[in-house]
Structures are given as structure tokens and as C-alpha cells.
Amino acid sequence: MTDNRLDKMRGELRRGVLVLAVLASLKQPHYGYSLRKQLQDAGIDIDEGTLYPLVRRLAEQGLLESEWQQAEGRERRYYQLSALGSELLQQLSEEWQQLNGALGNLLEKQ
Amino acid sequence: MELVERYISAVQRYLPEEKRQDIGRELSAHLLDQLEAQQDELGRKLTNDEVAATLQHWGHPRQVAMTYVPPTPLVSSELMPAYKQTLIYVLGLIFLWQTLSSSVQLLQADYFKIMQFIFQLIFGFFDTAATAFLVVTLVFYAYSASGVDHSWLQSNRWRVKDLPPVSRPWQEMSLTDLLTDLATSVFLLLLLWPSWWMSAETLATTRVMLAPELQQWVPWVSTFLLLAVLANLWWIIRPYWTRLTLSINILLNLVFCISFLSLWSWSTVLVGTDNPLPRLLTIDDLNRVARGIGLFAGVFCLYEVGRDLYRLRQLLLKTAS
Numbered sequence: 001m002t003d004n005r006l007d008k009m010r011g012e013l014r015r016g017v018l019v020l021a022v023l024a025s026l027k028q029p030h031y032g033y034s035l036r037k038q039l040q041d042a043g044i045d046i047d048e049g050t051l052y053p054l055v056r057r058l059a060e061q062g063l064l065e066s067e068w069q070q071a072e073g074r075e076r077r078y079y080q081l082s083a084l085g086s087e088l089l090q091q092l093s094e095e096w097q098q099l100n101g102a103l104g105n106l107l108e109k110q
Numbered sequence: 111m112e113l114v115e116r117y118i119s120a121v122q123r124y125l126p127e128e129k130r131q132d133i134g135r136e137l138s139a140h141l142l143d144q145l146e147a148q149q150d151e152l153g154r155k156l157t158n159d160e161v162a163a164t165l166q167h168w169g170h171p172r173q174v175a176m177t178y179v180p181p182t183p184l185v186s187s188e189l190m191p192a193y194k195q196t197l198i199y200v201l202g203l204i205f206l207w208q209t210l211s212s213s214v215q216l217l218q219a220d221y222f223k224i225m226q227f228i229f230q231l232i233f234g235f236f237d238t239a240a241t242a243f244l245v246v247t248l249v250f251y252a253y254s255a256s257g258v259d260h261s262w263l264q265s266n267r268w269r270v271k272d273l274p275p276v277s278r279p280w281q282e283m284s285l286t287d288l289l290t291d292l293a294t295s296v297f298l299l300l301l302l303w304p305s306w307w308m309s310a311e312t313l314a315t316t317r318v319m320l321a322p323e324l325q326q327w328v329p330w331v332s333t334f335l336l337l338a339v340l341a342n343l344w345w346i347i348r349p350y351w352t353r354l355t356l357s358i359n360i361l362l363n364l365v366f367c368i369s370f371l372s373l374w375s376w377s378t379v380l381v382g383t384d385n386p387l388p389r390l391l392t393i394d395d396l397n398r399v400a401r402g403i404g405l406f407a408g409v410f411c412l413y414e415v416g417r418d419l420y421r422l423r424q425l426l427l428k429t430a431s
Contacts, residue, residue, distance in 0.1 A: 037147075049177050050177070052140055074142060075135075077135075
């Protein structure tokens with residue numbers, strides 16, 4: 001398989017999971033850069049051009065709450081899960097566990 | 111941090127007015143955080159080149175703006191199949207109309223100028239097609255942008271049993287073939303009945319007419335041409351070759367084949383009127399051309415009869431097995 005095709009399929013695989021990763025990380029309030037660092041530390045390296053617009057879209061859908069705060073002489077927008085976001089995260093987590101278990105069984109059979 | 115301000119300002123130019131302020135403010139916070147982290151890592155202030163390199167890595171301002179506000183397509187993906195289908199039918203009908211109108215003009219002209227006919231057909235088609243393309247696209251754009259529910263397009267009322275029994279690739283009729291056949295049938299009808307579209311004054315100036323012995327066959331041939339027009343209109347709605355549609359096509363082509371070959375065998379197809387023919391053109395020349403066309407069209411219809419008989423046999427054998 002060519003590197004190009006692998007990159008493309010890897011991107012497709014990660015795209016759906018990113019929403020789950022972002023929602024899970026935002027149980028605690030984070031501003032953009034700190035969220036990216038947290039994901040990076042957890043082993044999920046996500047491009048800023050993907051992460052920041054994604055966070056904004058989730059906020060527009062009402063899944064996140066945001067608030068501007070002054071810190072270290074500069075302003076930052078902090079994001080955190082809303083009640084709706086928490087509910088969705090719970091449902092998506094269950095879905096993910098189920099899928100992951102099923103997929104794990106399939107991959108073990110190979 | 112002048113470079114950052116310039117960069118954000120450039121991104122904002124590509125954003126809609128109502129989102130410029132908010133996205134610009136947020137982007138500024140992200141960028142300053144990243145640059146600050148880089149400074150902490152290096153233990154010194156960043157140079158202008160290093161700031162520029164970071165901004166370069168973020169991408170072109172238009173690209174960044176697009177990630178925040180993705181461009182909306184003129185026609186939404188749900189409407190795209192209906193949009194393409196509408197365009198095909200509209201452009202097909204325009205081509206049909208243009209062919210007929212150019213043909214009528216060719217018949218009314220004093221001389222047969224083939225190149226003029228071809229140019230008139232091509233430019234006339236593109237002229238009207240461009241307008242039609244614009245109108246159809248604008249209608250679909252307005253419908254997409256209106257946000258009106260268009261789930262009715264993905265109708266749930268279809269039934270598997272209603273799907274055509276198509277098992278071979280040739281069973282799908284080509285729209286181009288259908289429109290060509292339709293145009294040919296209408297054109298021949300107009301040719302046989304000039305009184306439908308020519309004024310009495312123009313009719314009085316015609317230089318040739320069908321031989322009186324052939325005139326008696328005009329109503330019969332016209333009936334079959336009319337049937338061909340109706341069949342083609344029906345097949346545009348259900349474009350599949352089945353045993354029924356193949357049988358109808360065989361019958362029609364057989365009648366046309368006999369008619370055309372009879373024309374070829376006839377010594378006098380056209381006769382002159384009281385109006386003189388143009389110089390260098392004799393009635394014998396015109397008869398030779400008419401008979402040649404008759405032979406060519408007759409052989410072509412015969413080929414279609416043979417092809418459809420073979421296809422009908424294939425379908426019958428499949429049913430039997």
C-alpha cells in the first residue's frame with residue numbers, strides 16, 4: 001500500500017474519533033492551545049487547522065460552552081462540555097466501547 | 111507581533127462579515143499561545159523570521175478561513191442527481207429544438223448551404239444552452255440555499271417490483287439515441303407535411319414536390335412516424351429495452367425500411383413545379399440524391415431490425431431458461 005493511500009485512510013479513520021477525543025478532553029475547561037497539548041500528550045497529534053475549527057463547530061452545535069477569560073496578560077477562550085455535550089459524550093462512549101470490542105474480536109481472528 | 115496582526119487581518123478578509131471579529135479574536139489567542147510556547151522552549155524572544163515560519167506553517171489565510179467557514183457548493187450534494195438529470199433533459203430538448211428549427215430554415219432557404227446549417231445548429235445550441243444552464247443552476251442554487259426540506263426527492267414510495275427487468279447492458283436506452291430518433295421522426299413529418307409550417311406564399315414558390323404516385327403513401331408513413339414520436343416520448347420516461355419495446359421498434363423500423371427502400375427503387379421520387387430550379391441543378395440530380403438517401407436510410411433501418419431481432423431472441427431465450 002502506498003504511503004499516500006495509507007495517510008488518506010488513516011485520516012478517515014481518525015476523523016470520526018477526533019470528535020470523541022475532543023469531547024472527552026473538554027470535561028475540564030481548556031483553551032485552544034492547552035487542549036491541543038493535552039491531546040498531544042495523550043498520543044493524539046492533531047493539526048491546529050483541524051482542531052480549532054472543530055472545537056468551534058462543536059460549540060456552535062451547543063455541545064460546548066465557552067467563556068473568554070483574562071490570563072497572563074492575555075485573553076483566552078475557554079471551552080467546556082455543556083449538558084448536551086455530556087449526554088452525547090456518554091452515548092458516543094458506549095457506542096465506541098461496543099464498536100471497539102467488536103472490532104477487537106474481528107482483528108484478533110486474523 | 112505585527113506579522114500576526116497582518117496574518118489575522120488577511121484571514122478575516124476571507125470570512126463573512128458577521129464572523130470576522132469573533133474568529134479573528136480566537137485565532138489571535140491561539141497564535142499568541144503557540145508563539146509563546148515556542149519562546150518558552152527556546153528561552154528567548156522569537157525573531158520575525160521564526161514568527162513568519164510559524165504563520166507560514168498555518169497555511170494561506172484563505173485556506174485557514176475556509177476551515178472555519180467551509181464554502182457551500184452552488185448545488186447541495188442531495189440535489190446533485192436531480193440537478194444533473196434536469197440539465198441532461200433540458201439540454202437534450204434544446205438540441206432537439208435547435209435541430210428542428212435549423213432544418214426548417216434549411217428547407218426554406220433558396221440554396222442548400224450545409225456549412226451554414228451546421229454553424230447555425232452549433233452556435234444556436236450553445237447560445238440557448240448557456241442560458242438554460244445558468245437558469246437551471248440558479249434555480250437549484252436558490253433551492254439549496256433556501257434550506258427547504260428536499261427529502262421528497264429521495265422518494266420512499268418506490269417498489270422493488272416496479273424496477274425494470276434489466277439484465278443486459280444494452281437494455282438501457284441511450285438518451286442521445288432517443289432524442290436523435292425523436293428529432294428524425296419529427297423532421298420527416300415536417301418534410302412530408304410542408305403545409306403545417308410553410309405559408310401559402312412560400313408553398314407557391316417551392317421548386318420540387320413529391321411525385322404524385324408517392325403522395326398516396328404519405329398518410330400511411332405519417333401514421334407510423336407519429337407512432338415513432340409517441341413511442342420515443344414514452345421511452346424517454348422509461349428508457350429500457352424490453353420484449354415489448356423491442357417488438358415495437360422492430361415493427362416501426364421494418365415499416366421505415368420498406369418505405370425507404372421503396373423510395374430507392376422508385377425511378378421518380380421528386381418532380382419539378384412551375385418554378386424553375388437553380389442553375390446547375392436538375393431534377394435528375396435531386397432524384398439521385400433522394401434515392402441515395404432512401405437506400406442509406408433503408409439499409410440502416412434494416413440493420414436496426416436485425417439488431418433488435420437478435421436482442422429480442424436473447425431476451426426470449428433468457429425467459430425460456
